[in-house]
Amino acid sequence: MQRFLAGWVMVSTESGRLLDHPDELAVDLAEVRHDGNGVYTITTSTNEQLRLIKRVGPLRPGVTLEYSVSPADNAVGPDDLPAAGPAYDRVPTVELTLSERLADDEIGPALARVLAESTAARAPDGDRVFSPGGTPDLDVVQRPADAGLRAELRQRGRLPGQAARIRALALTMGVADGQPNAELLRTLLTEEERQILDRAANGERPLEDRVDRAGYLAKALGGSGVSSVVIGTAAAAFTGNPLVGIGIAVPTIVNATVGSAAERQLDGQKASGRKPAYNAERKQREYDHPGLLGLLDGAERTRPQAVKMPRATAWRNYLVRYIKPTLATAAVAGALTPFGVPALSSAMVIASSALAKSLAERLVDTKKLEFRLRRIDATERLRLSDPELYVNQLATEFSELRARLDRVVASLDPGARPAVPAVPADVPGSPPYQVGLAAQLIENVSGSARRALLGGKSASADPTALQSLLSAAGPGVLGAVTGAMGDKYFLNRDEVARDASKQWSRRHQEAAQAAALDGILGPRLRGFRDLVDRLEELTGVPPDLSTRAADRGLPVVTSPPDQSARAADRGLPVVTSPPAVPRPPARARWSAYAVQAAAGSLGGVAAAVGLDQVFDIPDLSIVLTAAGAAGSMTATPVARYTFRSRELRVHEGLETNKAVRAVNQSELIEQRAIIRYLMTQLSMRADAIIRDASPRPVVELPSSAYTDHVRAAVRRAELDNVPTRQPETSADTDAxxxxxxxxxxxxxxxxxxxxxxxLDGPSTSSPATAPDGSRTSSPTTAPDGSRTSSPATALDGSSTSSPATAPHGSRTSSLTTARDKVRFAIERYESIADSNGLRRAFPDLGAVDPADGRPVVGGTTDQVRAGVDQAVRRLVAEPSGKPLLAERLITLEQLSRAADAVDHHAIHGTDESRAYVQNQFDQTLAEAARLWQEAGVPNGLVLPAVGVAPSAEPAVNEDEKLRQMVDRLLGSAPRPEGGPGVRRTEGCSTARRTEGGPAARRTEDGSRGR
Structure with a gap:
C-alpha cells in the first residue's frame, strides 16, 4: 500500500508542478490557471482555451495514460451549473488519467504530448504526416497526433538520458535515417527538433535487422555457456579436482562471449550476400509474370541473363567468425595455465573445431538459401499467377476492353483471351536430410576432440587404436545421425511457419495496394464499360460475355444475353481482402526446438553407453557426453527459442518502421503510370471510332473558341509527328x-x-478572326447562306467581317501581329518537306474539337501536368516497339506527382520543404528530357504554352471527356460537372479543385488527393 501511495503521490506532485510552471513544457501555452481539485484552465498563444481535468490512478499494464477530448458543444457550461456555481465559459474539456506507475522522466513527455494534441484538436483528421507510411510530398497538413509527437520530441530533448527513447520516437515519426520519407519529413521540423535528433544519434543503423548484442550474448551463454558449466561441474565432481572443471568451463565461456559478437558481424555479412541472389530470382519472375507491364506495346522485352549468384558470403568471413573467439580462448587458456588450470586442452578442442565449423556453417547456409530461393520462387509464382490478384484482374479487364473495341472495329469475334493461367508449382518442404547429416558430422568434431583429449584412459590394460577411435568418434557419429533427423524435423515446421507469416504480411500489403489503386480506377473503369457497351449497341456487334464470365469464374453464357444478363455481368475487379485471422507466429513451436536439441544429444549418449558395453570406453568420456547432453537439452532450446522471439520482435518492428504493409508508393506510381497509358490508349481508340460512327454535329460555338481550335489542331498535328520507329534519314529526323x-x-x-x-476586354474579345487580321462571319451562316463548319476556319482572311467592334491603338496592332504569327507558323509547318518531298497539312480547324484545345493557365506546375497528359497521348500515337516506354511513363507520373508536391508545399510546407520538393521536381523534369532524347525524340519532352482563359472555360479532363463520349453516343447534350468557374480533375493525378477565374484561383489539396 505504501508503494502504491508513493507512486501516486510522485506522479501527482510532478505533473502538478509542471502544470504550475508551463514554461518547462515544450508546448505553446500562454497561461495555465489551477482551478483546484485537479482542474486547470489553459489558454494557448492563439487565445484559445481548454479545460484539463487531471487524475492519477491505476491503468492496464503497459498503458501510461488515457485521455479524451470533449468538444466545446458537449462541455459543461453555465447553463448546466447551479446558479451559485462558477460561470464557466463553454470550452473543450480534456480528461486525462496518468498511470501511477509512470516514471519520473516520463511525466513531462506525456503531458507535453497530450496538451499539444488537445490544443491542436481543430486540425483536420486523418493519417499522421509524421509516419513511416505517410505521403509527405502530397500531404503535410499536420494532425493533432503530429503536434503531440513533435511536442514529445522537444520535451525529451530537454531531459538527460533520453537518447534511446528519442531514437525510438524518431522511428515512430518516420524521420530516422533510411526510412522512406525521412529526408522530406525532416524539412518539416524546426531547427531545434532536428538538433535534438542529431544529438541522440549514436552512429548505428536505426533500421537494424539484427538482434542487439545483448541478444546474441544471451543466446551464446544460454547455449554453449551453460553446457560448458554443466560439463565442467561434472568433470570436477568426477575427478575431484575443481581446476579441471574451471579448465573446461572458462575457455568455453570466453569462446561463447567473443563468438557472439563475431556471429552478429557475420549475420550482417550474410544478409548483404543474399540480396544479389534474391534480386536475380525476382527479375526472372518479373519477366515471366509482367502483370500490367505485359500490356504495354513498347520494345520487345528481353529475359534477364540467368546468372547464378553466390548463395553465401565468402568463406573467409565464416573463418574469421571462428578464428576470433579461438584466439581469445587460447589467450585465456595460456593465462590460466600458470595457475595450474588445465585449460590448454579445452583451447585445443575449440581450435580443432574452428575450421570444421566454418565449413559446416557455410555449407548449411548455402543449402538453406538454395532451398529458400526455390520455395520463394514457387510461392511467388503461384501468387503472381492467381487470377484473383487485383493486378491480374486489371490486366484481364483491359484485355477484354481491347478485345471488345477490336470487335467493334472489325465486326468479328477475335477469340477469347484466357485469364492469367495458374502455374503449377511444387513448393519445396525443407533442405534434404543429407545436408543436415553433413553439418552434424562436422559440428561433432569438437565433441570427439573433447572425448579424445579429456576423456581419460580406457580401463583395458592395452586399448587398441580402434577402441580409442570408437570411444572418441562413436558418440559423435551416432549423434550426427540422430541430430540430422532432429534438424529435419525442426526445419519442416520452422520454414512453414516463416512462410505463413510472410504470406500473411504480403496479403495485407496487397490489400492496401489494391484499395489505393481501386480508389483511382473504379469510376473510370465503369465509364469505359458504359462506353464500350454503347459502341457495341451503335455498331450492332453482339457483346461476347462468355469470355468475361469464364474469367470471373461465372457460368458461360452460350446464347446472346438480354439486357438483364448484361446488367448482371458488371463485375469489376474486386479489391483483395486482407487476412481476417491474426498473424501466425514466424517460428516453430517450442516442442520443435526441444526435439531438435534432444535428438543429437540422446543419440550421442546412446552411442557412448552402447560402446561402453562393448569396448569398455573411459568413464570420464561417458560422463562428459552425458553432461553435455543434459546441458544441451535444457539450455539450448531455451536460448534458441528466446533468441528467435527477439528476432521476430526486431523484424516486426522493422516492418512497421519501414511501412512494409503500407501502400508501396513507388509501385503505385508505376501502376498508375501504366494505367494512365492504357486508359488513354482506349480513350483515343474509342474517340476515333466515335468520330467515324457518330460524327460530331455542327453547333454554334462562341467566337472565343478560335484559339482553342488552333490549339486542338496543334494537339492533333503533334500525333502526326511522333517517331515512326522505321529507319529514317537524318533529313527526315531534322524535318x-x-x-x-x-x-x-x-x-x-x-x-x-x-x-x-x-487585355482588350469583352468588347474586343472576339478572336473569331483569321490569322491575317480579317474578321470572319457569324459562326453559323456564311454570306451565301451555306452552313459553315467552324467559326474560324479561314486562314486566308476571305471570310466576311464580324460585327464586333474592332480594337484600336497599339493593342490592335499587337493582335494583328500575333494572328499573323499564327498564320506564318502554320505556313512554315506546311512548307517543311521530308526527304521524299512529302509535306504535311495542318489539321482543318473546323474538324477538331475545341475542348481539346483549352488553354493551359497557371504556372509551371500546371504546364507540366498538362504536358504530361499530352506526352502520354503522343506515346500512344507512336507505333509499337516504343523504346523506354515503361521508363518514360513512370517518369511522367513522377513528374506529375512532383508538380502536385510543389503546389501543395507552396501553401502548407516550410521553406526547407519547398526547396526540397522543388529540387525533386527539377531533377525529374531533367530526367524526362534525358529519356526522351535517348528514345530518339530530338525535341525532348515538349510542354504546352501557358496562357490565359478569357472565357473562363473549364478544361476538359479525361473523366469528363469519357462522359461526353458516352453522351454523344446516347445523343444527349454534354453534362458538365460544376459551374463555369469550377474545374475538377480526377483520375491518375492528384485530385484538385480550382475556383474562380484567371485572376482568382484557389486550390484546395490539403488532403491526399489519390
Whole structure:
C-alpha cells in the first residue's frame, strides 16, 4: 500500500508542478490557471482555451495514460451549473488519467504530448504526416497526433538520458535515417527538433535487422555457456579436482562471449550476400509474370541473363567468425595455465573445431538459401499467377476492353483471351536430410576432440587404436545421425511457419495496394464499360460475355444475353481482402526446438553407453557426453527459442518502421503510370471510332473558341509527328524536329492572342478572326447562306467581317501581329518537306474539337501536368516497339506527382520543404528530357504554352471527356460537372479543385488527393 501511495503521490506532485510552471513544457501555452481539485484552465498563444481535468490512478499494464477530448458543444457550461456555481465559459474539456506507475522522466513527455494534441484538436483528421507510411510530398497538413509527437520530441530533448527513447520516437515519426520519407519529413521540423535528433544519434543503423548484442550474448551463454558449466561441474565432481572443471568451463565461456559478437558481424555479412541472389530470382519472375507491364506495346522485352549468384558470403568471413573467439580462448587458456588450470586442452578442442565449423556453417547456409530461393520462387509464382490478384484482374479487364473495341472495329469475334493461367508449382518442404547429416558430422568434431583429449584412459590394460577411435568418434557419429533427423524435423515446421507469416504480411500489403489503386480506377473503369457497351449497341456487334464470365469464374453464357444478363455481368475487379485471422507466429513451436536439441544429444549418449558395453570406453568420456547432453537439452532450446522471439520482435518492428504493409508508393506510381497509358490508349481508340460512327454535329460555338481550335489542331498535328520507329534519314529526323518546333510556335502564338484579347476586354474579345487580321462571319451562316463548319476556319482572311467592334491603338496592332504569327507558323509547318518531298497539312480547324484545345493557365506546375497528359497521348500515337516506354511513363507520373508536391508545399510546407520538393521536381523534369532524347525524340519532352482563359472555360479532363463520349453516343447534350468557374480533375493525378477565374484561383489539396 505504501508503494502504491508513493507512486501516486510522485506522479501527482510532478505533473502538478509542471502544470504550475508551463514554461518547462515544450508546448505553446500562454497561461495555465489551477482551478483546484485537479482542474486547470489553459489558454494557448492563439487565445484559445481548454479545460484539463487531471487524475492519477491505476491503468492496464503497459498503458501510461488515457485521455479524451470533449468538444466545446458537449462541455459543461453555465447553463448546466447551479446558479451559485462558477460561470464557466463553454470550452473543450480534456480528461486525462496518468498511470501511477509512470516514471519520473516520463511525466513531462506525456503531458507535453497530450496538451499539444488537445490544443491542436481543430486540425483536420486523418493519417499522421509524421509516419513511416505517410505521403509527405502530397500531404503535410499536420494532425493533432503530429503536434503531440513533435511536442514529445522537444520535451525529451530537454531531459538527460533520453537518447534511446528519442531514437525510438524518431522511428515512430518516420524521420530516422533510411526510412522512406525521412529526408522530406525532416524539412518539416524546426531547427531545434532536428538538433535534438542529431544529438541522440549514436552512429548505428536505426533500421537494424539484427538482434542487439545483448541478444546474441544471451543466446551464446544460454547455449554453449551453460553446457560448458554443466560439463565442467561434472568433470570436477568426477575427478575431484575443481581446476579441471574451471579448465573446461572458462575457455568455453570466453569462446561463447567473443563468438557472439563475431556471429552478429557475420549475420550482417550474410544478409548483404543474399540480396544479389534474391534480386536475380525476382527479375526472372518479373519477366515471366509482367502483370500490367505485359500490356504495354513498347520494345520487345528481353529475359534477364540467368546468372547464378553466390548463395553465401565468402568463406573467409565464416573463418574469421571462428578464428576470433579461438584466439581469445587460447589467450585465456595460456593465462590460466600458470595457475595450474588445465585449460590448454579445452583451447585445443575449440581450435580443432574452428575450421570444421566454418565449413559446416557455410555449407548449411548455402543449402538453406538454395532451398529458400526455390520455395520463394514457387510461392511467388503461384501468387503472381492467381487470377484473383487485383493486378491480374486489371490486366484481364483491359484485355477484354481491347478485345471488345477490336470487335467493334472489325465486326468479328477475335477469340477469347484466357485469364492469367495458374502455374503449377511444387513448393519445396525443407533442405534434404543429407545436408543436415553433413553439418552434424562436422559440428561433432569438437565433441570427439573433447572425448579424445579429456576423456581419460580406457580401463583395458592395452586399448587398441580402434577402441580409442570408437570411444572418441562413436558418440559423435551416432549423434550426427540422430541430430540430422532432429534438424529435419525442426526445419519442416520452422520454414512453414516463416512462410505463413510472410504470406500473411504480403496479403495485407496487397490489400492496401489494391484499395489505393481501386480508389483511382473504379469510376473510370465503369465509364469505359458504359462506353464500350454503347459502341457495341451503335455498331450492332453482339457483346461476347462468355469470355468475361469464364474469367470471373461465372457460368458461360452460350446464347446472346438480354439486357438483364448484361446488367448482371458488371463485375469489376474486386479489391483483395486482407487476412481476417491474426498473424501466425514466424517460428516453430517450442516442442520443435526441444526435439531438435534432444535428438543429437540422446543419440550421442546412446552411442557412448552402447560402446561402453562393448569396448569398455573411459568413464570420464561417458560422463562428459552425458553432461553435455543434459546441458544441451535444457539450455539450448531455451536460448534458441528466446533468441528467435527477439528476432521476430526486431523484424516486426522493422516492418512497421519501414511501412512494409503500407501502400508501396513507388509501385503505385508505376501502376498508375501504366494505367494512365492504357486508359488513354482506349480513350483515343474509342474517340476515333466515335468520330467515324457518330460524327460530331455542327453547333454554334462562341467566337472565343478560335484559339482553342488552333490549339486542338496543334494537339492533333503533334500525333502526326511522333517517331515512326522505321529507319529514317537524318533529313527526315531534322524535318520532324523542325515541324515540332513550328507547332510549338503556333501554340505560343495562340497563347499570345489570348493574352492580348484578355487585355482588350469583352468588347474586343472576339478572336473569331483569321490569322491575317480579317474578321470572319457569324459562326453559323456564311454570306451565301451555306452552313459553315467552324467559326474560324479561314486562314486566308476571305471570310466576311464580324460585327464586333474592332480594337484600336497599339493593342490592335499587337493582335494583328500575333494572328499573323499564327498564320506564318502554320505556313512554315506546311512548307517543311521530308526527304521524299512529302509535306504535311495542318489539321482543318473546323474538324477538331475545341475542348481539346483549352488553354493551359497557371504556372509551371500546371504546364507540366498538362504536358504530361499530352506526352502520354503522343506515346500512344507512336507505333509499337516504343523504346523506354515503361521508363518514360513512370517518369511522367513522377513528374506529375512532383508538380502536385510543389503546389501543395507552396501553401502548407516550410521553406526547407519547398526547396526540397522543388529540387525533386527539377531533377525529374531533367530526367524526362534525358529519356526522351535517348528514345530518339530530338525535341525532348515538349510542354504546352501557358496562357490565359478569357472565357473562363473549364478544361476538359479525361473523366469528363469519357462522359461526353458516352453522351454523344446516347445523343444527349454534354453534362458538365460544376459551374463555369469550377474545374475538377480526377483520375491518375492528384485530385484538385480550382475556383474562380484567371485572376482568382484557389486550390484546395490539403488532403491526399489519390
Amino acid at each position: 520532324r524536329f523542325v515541324r515540332v518546333q513550328a507547332l510549338e510556335q503556333v501554340d505560343h502564338c495562340a497563347a499570345e492572342i489570348d493574352r492580348l484579347t484578355a
